Amino acid sequence: MKRIFLLGIALASVLLLPACGNSKKAAETAMAQTVQAWNAIKAQAVNIVPDDAKSIEDAIAAATAQLQGGDYKGALAAATSLGARVKELADGLPDKTKQVQGAWDELTGSIPASLATLDKKLKGLKVPAPGTPNAEQSPVVMLGTLKTSWADAQASAQAGRLAEAVAKGNDVRAGTVKLLNALQAGS
Secondary structure (H helix, E strand, O other): OHHHHHHHHHHHHHHHHHHHHHHHHHHHHHHHHHHHHHHHHHHOOOOOHHHHHHHHHHHHHHHHHHHOOOOOOHHHHHHHHHHHEEEEEEEEHHHHHHHHHHHHHHHHHHHHHHHHHHHHHOOOOOOOOOOOHHHHHHHHHHHHHHHHHHHHHHHHHHHHHHHHHHHHHHHHHHHHHHHHHHHHHHO
């Protein structure tokens, strides 16, 4: 009886071994295809939709860990799901790029004029002396900070990091509106 039981275990092991090999190969193939598809759009995705790009990077790392840990079934499922997400992102990138580019174009059309208006309103005011309490709240200092932030946004755009440029530009726009409102309230 014991001999039959051991023979059964040996036979089951022989039958399951190729199945594990096929599962491993399928998972490795799916991961390779997903990573290849991701690498084809990664640079653009990072510049246009950085949060989505980070999410996919994290998911690839998790699926790779599953594969390396021997969870071939889980890695295959993750790679398959991830492949669909990468394809969906790739298909949507042209529209996202147009949206982000449009937002950047709108910012470049409005912020320089707002900064010029602030320059005119603050003409003649001096920067507070170093060590002056609450100097950072001076309109002149705030304008200088806004100009520096706008230059950073422009540098991001020139480097192709449009999503980052738009985020910085939106911060500058909010700061210019706040400063303009404060100046009008104080007039």
